[in-house]
Amino acid sequence: MSVSLPTQTPLPHTVDTAPWDPDEVERLSPEQERFTTASQWRMVWWKLRRHKLAVASGIVLLLLYASTLVSEVLAPYAVDSRNSHFIHAPPQTVHLFHEGQFVGPFVYGYSYRLDMEILKREYTPDPTKVQPIRFFCRGDRYEFWGLVESDWHLACPAEGGTLFLMGTDRLGRDLLSRMIYGTRISLTIGLIGVAVSFVLGIVIGGIAGYYGGWVDNLIQRLIEIIRSFPELPLWMALSAALPVTWNPIFIYFGITVILGLLEWTGLARAVRSKLLALREEDFTTAAQLMGASPARIIGRHLLPSFMSHLIASATLAIPGMILGETALSFLGLGLRPPITSWGVLLTEAQNINVVALYPWLMLPVLPVIVTVLSFNFLGDGLRDAADPYR
Known part of the structure; x- marks a missing residue:
């Protein structure tokens, strides 16, 4: 009597022996690859650039610190330059046109009188004193960083004029x-x-x-x-x-x-x-x-x-x-x-x-x-x- 063995059924899951195709793998885009390989400092910079107010503030601070390198050149007057004729003079306004004609940046000179009741100097702009602002000019002498003597300034008052854009103090020194x-x-x-x-x-x-x-x-x-x-x-x-x-x-x-x-x-x-x-x-x-x-x-x-x-x-x-x-x-x-x-x-x-x-x-x-x-x-x-x- 012969016994017949049951036939072997195939496994429900078979192993796929097909070769691996690298094209089927999802590739990173250039932007994604640049992000994944970026350093910590580069990622901080990318996020900082999106903060517009912080970037603008950084530019302002950069300009302020850059100005400290050339303070003597930017200042119209030397730090201790005094003008005894203009004590506590108010700020002068910059104008471009005089009597309808373009003159360029200039200020009106001051005329003053002493108020004897309150003992206060009263300054009034005099339209007859048109004082053009000079640029890249020679003015008060100074020692650049205390080392080199020079007299070059970015802006200077007109010859015999004044340039007090922020007024003067009790000694007649330019506040700006x-x-x-x-x-x-x-x-x-x-x-x-x-x-x-x-x-x-x-x-x-x-x-x-x-x-x-x-x-x-x-x-x-x-x-x-x-x-x-x-x-x-x-x-x-x-x-x-x-x-x-x-x-x-x-x-x-x-x-x-x-x-x-x-x-x-x-x-x-x-x-x-x-x-x-x-x-x-x-x-x-x-x-x-x-x-x-x-x-x-x-x-x-x-x-x-x-x-x-x-x-x-x-x-x-x-x-x-x-x-x-x-x-x-x-x-x-x-x-x-x-x-x-x-x-x-x-x-x-x-x-x-x-x-x-x-x-x-x-x-x-x-x-x-x-x-x-x-x-x-x-x-x-x-x-x-x-x-x-x-």
């Missing part, structure tokens, strides 16, 4: 020229102060975040003590401790160091919080097993991973430095003449009666407002662009 000179001091003091606080914040915050434990507790208590003091009175106390006999340059660097020593705490906390999270990552453990020192791990592996965030934080800290210098100089505890800064220029606006008579003395506050707003807008744009979750 002094504001241009003050830009160099007020803007650089913010950069140097942030550089000091940046180094302190990274070093101290990095140590606290990497080691943790009692080191972190000690640093955090120190930060809390510093932040518990009122900021402005502490600035005033430290600035008042600077000897009045110091050279103005030493006063400048002293104020810079004071601002930097009091502004590092916020950045240190940001660095500490980032490092507390990153020190648990696998690449940190791998670096430790390979024998890398803590300084190398922090400097070469941890900090670069969020450096864009640190730069955005530093950008937002610069306005605080500028406002701090302006406030101290305004109160007479910061920079002092002969150094010229926006805060020093505003000291003449302390008396409300003087401001009521000569309101143009408040004009130095305009570059402060423009600079602070520009830094805030740029910092917001950088912070959004550096955020990996956006």
Whole structure:
């Protein structure tokens, strides 16, 4: 008796042995490939470009800092040039046409009389005194960056005329020229102060975040003590401790160091919080097993991973430095003449009666407002662009 075995049925799923066709794989477009291979800094730049307000603010700040390189050339007058005939003269208006004819940029000269009742000089534009503005001309002599003597200016008053586009002060000095000179001091003091606080914040915050434990507790208590003091009175106390006999340059660097020593705490906390999270990552453990020192791990592996965030934080800290210098100089505890800064220029606006008579003395506050707003807008744009979750 023969037994018949059941026939073997084919498997429901068979393996396709057809050769692989690379054309069937979805290829990345050039734009997608450029995005996937872009570095972190390039992606930050792409996102920043879409923030129009931040880009415009960056251009404004770039122009302001570029002007500090050639302040002597841009200013119509030297920083201490005085005109005793035009004390507290109001701003002159630029005109293009005189009696229906195109003349070019010019201003009308002033005629003045002394009001004997209130003892105030009253200036009135005189249409018979047409004073064309000269460009790329020779004017007051100056020392370019204190090194080279020259007398070239971008714009100068007419021969024997005046050019007070923002008025003059109590000594007859052109306010616009002094504001241009003050830009160099007020803007650089913010950069140097942030550089000091940046180094302190990274070093101290990095140590606290990497080691943790009692080191972190000690640093955090120190930060809390510093932040518990009122900021402005502490600035005033430290600035008042600077000897009045110091050279103005030493006063400048002293104020810079004071601002930097009091502004590092916020950045240190940001660095500490980032490092507390990153020190648990696998690449940190791998670096430790390979024998890398803590300084190398922090400097070469941890900090670069969020450096864009640190730069955005530093950008937002610069306005605080500028406002701090302006406030101290305004109160007479910061920079002092002969150094010229926006805060020093505003000291003449302390008396409300003087401001009521000569309101143009408040004009130095305009570059402060423009600079602070520009830094805030740029910092917001950088912070959004550096955020990996956006």
